[in-house]
Amino acid sequence: METILDKILTEKRKEIMELHKGKEAAQTLDKHPKRSFISRLEAGDELAVIAEFKRASPSKGDINISQKPEDQALFYKKFGADVISVLTDNTFFKGSFSDLTSVRETVDLPVLCKDFIIDEAQIIKAKASGANLILLIVAAMGGGRLKELYDFALEQELEVLMEVHNEEELETALETGTKLIGVNNRNLKTFEVDLEVTERLAPAIKKAGRFLISESGIKTEEDVQRVIAAGANGILVGEAFMTSNNLEGLLKAMKLPLRGAVKQ
């Protein structure tokens, strides 16, 4: 059966053909000093928060369709986010690369390009649009291709958040040498969400000495305590922030210390 991930990748292949046709000059926005998420993680003893600009998704439909990326980015920055993630996929998530550029130009935080990247042309586009980090989803391609794209991104001076959902994908990710592993609690094939995925994969990630970001389905302070207890260094939150009527309270409550957050 064709999964949603298959459908998205079919669409991406069309977009990539267009990207290859238009030889857009990859002028970078790197007038600013480099914005590194990894150095923030190395320095910090507080949970890192990646706050996502997410208008819509295939599983939820419209989430917050009228919000402007620059307004949301200013709130995220003000309330303590460490990175802003921007969905750039248009067909399924109603995002765009110009959303990413707006965010990059509005705040001085590192910006993550959240897309389904399977080709170098998309990485060049992300960089030219202002990304500091990109997402690479292990489930979207084979291990050899993953390593090529990972190395290409590093050459472009981008950091990489590598996303996994099970043990096999994690093994493939670790082999690339990536420092940042994102554990997606949502199965991209069934949309089922379970924080237990973070708990299951955390020991191997910690043992390998990599940073662990728990992604998806995190809505409450209790959820955050749970993933910190499992060993998360950071979280990635979209829907709960985009729909909250008390974003300040929620985001600040989630910025917990990494030690002492769990009552013994």
Ligand SMILES: O=P(O)(O)OC[C@@H](O)[C@@H](O)c1c[nH]c2ccccc12
């Ligand atoms: O809205 P949530 O449940 O907080 O999830 C955010 C983020 O993890 C999710 O948007 C996501 C994780 N991996 C992805 C890959 C592609 C698109 C989207 C995603």
